[in-house]
Amino acid sequence: DRTTVAIVGGGPAGLLLAHLLHRRGIDSVVLESRPRERVESRQRAGILEHGTVDALREVGADARMDEKGLPHDGFAFHVHGERVHVDMAELTGRAVMIWAQTEVVKDLIALRLEQGERLLFDTEVLAVEKVDGPLSRDGEALVRYRSDDGAEHELRADVVVGADGFHGVARRAVPDDAVRTYERVYPYSWLGILADAPPSSDELVYARHENGFALLSMRSPSVTRAYLQVPNGTDPSSWSDEEIWDELATRTALGDGSFTLNRGPITDKSVTPMRSFVAEPMRHGRLFLAGDAAHIVPPTGAKGLNLAVADVRVLASAIGAWRESGDESGLDAYSEVALRRVWRGEHFSWTMTTMLHRAPDADPFDEQLALSHLRLIAESTAYRTSIAENYRGVPLAGEH
Ligand code: DHB
Secondary structure (H helix, E strand, O other): OEEEEEEEOOOHHHHHHHHHHHHOOOOEEEEOOOOHHHHOOOOOOOEEOHHHHHHHHHOOOOHHHHHHOEEEOEEEEEEOOEEEEEEHHHHHOOOEEEOOHHHHHHHHHHHHHHOOOOEEOOOEEEEEEOOOOOOOOOOOEEEEEEOOOOOEEEEEEEEEEEOOOOOOOHHHHOOHHHOEEEEEEEEEEEEEEEEOOOOOOOOEEEEEEOOEEEEEEEEEOOEEEEEEEEOOOOOHHHOOHHHHHHHHHHHHOOOOOOOOOOOOOEEEEEEEEEEEEEEEOOEEOOEEEOHHHOEEOOOOOOOHHHHHHHHHHHHHHHHHHHHHHOOOHHHHHHHHHHHHHHHHHHHHHHHHHHHHOOOOOOOHHHHHHHHHHHHHHHHOHHHHHHHHHHHHOOOOOOOO
């Protein structure tokens, strides 16, 4: 079996890449290790940058997003009971969209299957091989996989894209001495909930309290999504619904008593650890890494999906140029162009995370720094604009 681009991983990065390539007339096969139901039910982040929305429009995955997504012009910080509003639309002329990653993935899968293009679920990639060496059209790279019926197969490809997440196999095909990694692990996690409760405000609230971080988000006019900072290793079932609501109320309260929390039945609870990670370069020979396979951000600011989408936009046009005219310059520049935006996302996610969380060893000095940081956002339009620009998403290198 043979294809032009073998895409390891059927998350948002792999699926969107397959669509962007298809639009350029380039054949690909997407191999996903999990069953379709699992891919479509995992709760992930929910904020799409403007450029991410554009990319979904480009491939025709925008109908449900336009019907049910919630455009947001701004968001608020609540730090030690003080509130600061960031009016993104006014400051940057751009908004973001609340539309869950789960829903994005459902639409990309449905569209792919409708087109009759290849997307294999329950398919475990065993090895990515023969990626060393120059680009060629001879199908020299090799992906070995086990299909859902247990049989082993070989797929030959001109290039392989590793979009199989942080724990994926693709990155392991790169020899240790050909990659440099950067990493930070945080001393806290997020307890995330979904609840049948109308959002407590029209916009998202990012809060810091001496008990730690809280975030109020939403999935629809009747569903709240919220997060609490908890110690690493926390068992989600150790928090009762009432304890969760009480703690969300405590951490998001305003000093003047003007904020009230809507409560309702909690339908999902899970705990997510937090990590920053970058592997560079994002290319080794005929293998290109994209999304979480190459980089991870802590969730604060919701950059993970958006960075993955930016990667595959760069990659799709570079592969397109190479197939069309033999021009390899886009593929040669891929890692550098993508990493420039990745590091902006790393810095922004780290800034939002450290400003808003309380480290286990935090002291009053840290609390004063967080409060001063908030007041800087409130008092400096220049600084607030910078936060807004990062939140709504920065252009790719060379884009304006
Ligand atoms: C959501 C997640 C985030 O990490 C964030 O910064 C904002 C919203 C969410 O899941 O809705």
